[in-house]
Amino acid sequence: MGAIVDRLIAAVGDDRRDAGIAFSGVYQPVGGQGGKIMPPTFPIPDHEVRAAHREGRLPRPYLFERRLVDGEQRDTVVVDQAPSQANRVEEALLTARDGGRVDLPLFELVMKEEGVRLTSLNFPHRYADAYLRDSEVGGVRFDHSETGKVLRSATAGDVRPLYQREPYSLLFGAWDSHRKGRWPKFARIYTSSMFGVEYVQGDRRAGRYDPTNLTGAIDDKGKAEGDWRFLPEGAKAKGGKLSEIGHGHITPNPAHGGVSVREIRRTGWVSLAGLERLRFGDASAEAATLARATLAALALVGDRLTFGRPSLWLRSGCDLTRMGETVFFERDGGEREPVEVSAAEAIAAFVTLRDRAAAAGVVMEGDVVPITPTRQLAAAIRFAITSSVGDGE
Numbered sequence: 001m002g003a004i005v006d007r008l009i010a011a012v013g014d015d016r017r018d019a020g021i022a023f024s025g026v027y028q029p030v031g032g033q034g035g036k037i038m039p040p041t042f043p044i045p046d047h048e049v050r051a052a053h054r055e056g057r058l059p060r061p062y063l064f065e066r067r068l069v070d071g072e073q074r075d076t077v078v079v080d081q082a083p084s085q086a087n088r089v090e091e092a093l094l095t096a097r098d099g100g101r102v103d104l105p106l107f108e109l110v111m112k113e114e115g116v117r118l119t120s121l122n123f124p125h126r127y128a129d130a131y132l133r134d135s136e137v138g139g140v141r142f143d144h145s146e147t148g149k150v151l152r153s154a155t156a157g158d159v160r161p162l163y164q165r166e167p168y169s170l171l172f173g174a175w176d177s178h179r180k181g182r183w184p185k186f187a188r189i190y191t192s193s194m195f196g197v198e199y200v201q202g203d204r205r206a207g208r209y210d211p212t213n214l215t216g217a218i219d220d221k222g223k224a225e226g227d228w229r230f231l232p233e234g235a236k237a238k239g240g241k242l243s244e245i246g247h248g249h250i251t252p253n254p255a256h257g258g259v260s261v262r263e264i265r266r267t268g269w270v271s272l273a274g275l276e277r278l279r280f281g282d283a284s285a286e287a288a289t290l291a292r293a294t295l296a297a298l299a300l301v302g303d304r305l306t307f308g309r310p311s312l313w314l315r316s317g318c319d320l321t322r323m324g325e326t327v328f329f330e331r332d333g334g335e336r337e338p339v340e341v342s343a344a345e346a347i348a349a350f351v352t353l354r355d356r357a358a359a360a361g362v363v364m365e366g367d368v369v370p371i372t373p374t375r376q377l378a379a380a381i382r383f384a385i386t387s388s389v390g391d392g393e
Helices: 002-012 046-054 082-098 146-151 160-165 167-172 272-277 285-307 343-360 375-386
Strands: 018-029 064-069 072-080 106-111 116-119 135-137 190-197 200-208 250-260 263-271 311-315 318-331 336-338 368-373
Touching: 002 018, 002 272, 002 285, 002 343, 018 272, 018 285, 072 082, 082 167, 082 190, 082 285, 106 375, 135 146, 146 160, 160 167, 167 285, 190 285, 263 272, 263 285, 263 318, 272 285, 285 343, 368 375
Parallel strands: 106 368
Antiparallel strands: 018 263, 018 318, 064 072, 072 190, 106 116, 135 368, 190 263, 200 250, 311 318, 318 336
16 A cells, blocks of 8 residues: 555656556456447437438437547447546445545535435536535525635635545536636546447337237326326227326337447546646645645545446446456556556555645545535425426436
8 A cells, every 4th residue: 555655646746757547448248249238328410310311220329439449440439428437436436435435525415305415426516516506504505604615715726625625626627607707627637438449230129018908098198196097999088198107018119229349448547737737825845745646546546446346337238347457657658557456455545645635734624514405406306306207208
């Protein structure tokens, strides 16, 4: 553990020879190469829909692109983008904190009756999120509370308020686009993404089988959970299809069918140049170096908790087996220095560096600050939870 601590300090020091910490992994679908995976779907532009219909094919909602892979142009398909991977790392950090593996600072919004819990590691815009803005600390609106004032005093020249209570904004990026005025933008220091190489598009037919082959109709789909009235076939009455409340067959229809790929690649990066740009006000040079090393260690913790495992579940139909992985310091000139570090070792290094940074004057907290949603936000949350499923579901 001492070796990785010293290595991280050297990596962020004034005389650093490293460009960053890199992650390179190869995956395949669980069960073996050639198995189908489901990439994320994206809205399809109208012109692509029209072109697909003209050609008699189903529009594909996946993101395809040509990129250089091992020095050659290859056809690839996006499997997981950087924002999604960051959310997975945040989820892993929250699970580790909840499990007592590591102390991390959190803002926490809880509505027990509604079963809602949101934290710093869930808020979409991190320190700048509207959930924070529209909450209270001790009965005071967040932005006007002492905690909120300190957090929002962070500047490009002094990120200590974020380091103290919201370091995730520094690692994964944040920008306040909801409040008036000009606010600093914090670019990602940690990034990761996954793509499939040399894809073959799949096909499928999506339908539903009803074991009793119900036919007919209903008087009102709005009564699905109440006393709806059955209308036999041929009945002279207006109504809706049984399928609208979950009964009856649905004839298989064309649907996007995933892809098979030669392999899936993951590339990740902790930018030491990005860490170097962070300023810590009037803190000493030693304290700033230790704080940067602490952030690098936290990024390493999140990555190892998320990806340092034999398999990875991304979404339904996308369960992956890790075939190989390398973690390395990329040095000046592109030289690679492999390093083996487990999640436990990364956590131990993070704790050591955080404590040394605190002793030098730059503190990262490890406690929870409870926040309460304003009346308006609480009402919106309750409505979202209790409202009926919309017609588009």
